[in-house]
Amino acid sequence: MGDFLNIFIKSAFIENMVLAYFLGMCSFLAVSKTLSTASGLGLAVIFVLGVTMPINWIINEYVLIPADLEFLRFILFIAVIASTVQLVEMVLEKFSPGLYAALGIFLPLITVNCAILGGSLFMVSREYNLSESVAFGLGGGFGWFLAIIALAAIRERIRYSNVPPALRGLGMAFLITGLMGIAFLSLTGIDPAVFAGWHPTPAE
């Protein structure tokens, strides 16, 4: 449990997907104009990351590695993500029209959100196990959600400020994200495991 929480906190705050690795930047910048749409997309990202990460872990561990087909990883991962998104869309439409209406337009966007594929690729390169990859998926998604609602809230406020015309919109979004990235840097070096006493000494 300690490891689960540790990875969750790490991936949500300390190694934030957007602010430390710049994953999912396209939709992050494009869909952060208003708070409501931003939170819709953020929720969808948490959901899809949490679902695709364990599926991709199982495929990687029980299909690709035993069959020595690791060069097919990209194609299979993206196929899993695309079909999961499609499936989620259909299930939501049938059983939860309210949630579908809220997330509907964002789900297709998520297929090409680098945070989803990036999460799966990081999971492979960091050699997580199944529960760790679930924690990483949920934590990473939560971090992404936090970042996009923060940016959207700031952008909603900044609309009333006197910004140089050439910086309006996109330019300011870049600057704000950069500043947020620096703010999040202050969290680097924190080891939640040590802090909470799960491990007596810092992990090497």
Add this chain to the structure above:
Amino acid sequence: MVPIATTAMAESTEVKTGVLTEDTAAEKEATFEFGKKEKILITDPLLDNNPITIQVLGVCSALAVTSLVYPSLVMAVAVTFVTAFSSLATSLMRNIIPKAVRLIVQLVIIATLVTLVNEALKVLAFPVYKQLSVYIGLIITNCIVMGRLEAFAMANKPWRSFLDGIGNGLGYGLILVAVGVVRELFGKGSLFAGSGIALNIIGPSSDSTKYLINTTAESGIGSFFGWYANNNLMVLPAAAMFVIAVFIWLQRSYNTKLVDIS
């Protein structure tokens, strides 16, 4: 399953043969021309319709790999290759791809090309491959590739789509390398570090390294630069955001038509 699928495919091509022959006849006339219209396809994405600063596509990798020039250059070449050939392949197949599954077909084309790039880099330039790590795989979800397939290649002839792919790849690469130059020069004082032609531009020279502009206080042509120290902010990922923001600022101040009104 398979026979049904193939007959369905054959039927759909038969239905469209009329369209296809007209199309190919027109294509033959226009093939491989390189006039003014084609030149615009390459030059327009470099500045006025740049994928990163104007279309806001493909930003993720633009930020993550640009702390050094050499990896940025490799990334730019890789992305140009993928955009050019995925546009070509999609455009060749655009009449037989069913609308409902077109995203998955496009993703498979892109993923195949990216796998090729990945394997090639692993063999040819292993250190850079290590440095770029997951960002090579992330070319698949680089919005610029899919964006161009959706916006251009699905509706245009192969040769024009190929040129559009090259143009957008180059426009993307231009920003990538420009950001890389700024970040590496001010952050590390060098250029092309890690490649065969590494240049040390500015910094305190010692026995092992020789900088073009020497900033050791006692000696050297640039000794009056004794106060200079590398700006570590530039090495941080956030610096890429600031550099691109400044590019956007400059570009939109110069060309006020591009200013965001909303």
